[in-house]
Amino acid sequence: MIATALALLALASPARLQVSADEFSYTLSRPSLVAGPAIVELVNYGEDAHDLRFRRVGGTRTYVVGKTRPGGRAELEARLLPGRFALWCSLPDHRRRGMSGTFLVRRS
Numbered sequence: 001m002i003a004t005a006l007a008l009l010a011l012a013s014p015a016r017l018q019v020s021a022d023e024f025s026y027t028l029s030r031p032s033l034v035a036g037p038a039i040v041e042l043v044n045y046g047e048d049a050h051d052l053r054f055r056r057v058g059g060t061r062t063y064v065v066g067k068t069r070p071g072g073r074a075e076l077e078a079r080l081l082p083g084r085f086a087l088w089c090s091l092p093d094h095r096r097r098g099m100s101g102t103f104l105v106r107r108s
């Protein structure tokens with residue numbers, strides 16, 4: 001009974017991914033998360049503004065976590081499909097300077 005309740009609780013709570021930004025790189029809290037509801041949080045530890053965009057490889061939708069000032073944070077709730085996602089900062093020149101990466105969304 002308790003196991004069932006815990007399983008339901010696990011299903012109800014979204015997966016979380018924290019992405020820390022700095023000049024000029026991202027650090028991810030985990031390399032993969034389970035498909036379904038997710039909260040992606042951008043935390044800016046840098047001295048410049050940064051944002052976060054990500055898209056599933058082969059997908060068409062680009063998710064946007066808006067520009068955050070130094071010390072700021074922002075988050076986005078989304079329902080993610082399984083696959084590999086590419087992420088990047090859209091501020092001029094930041095992607096080329098190293099602000100990009102990938103993460104994996106795996107089937108539960």
Ligand SMILES: [Cu+2]
Pocket residue numbers: 049050051089090091094099
């Ligand atoms: Cu940036």
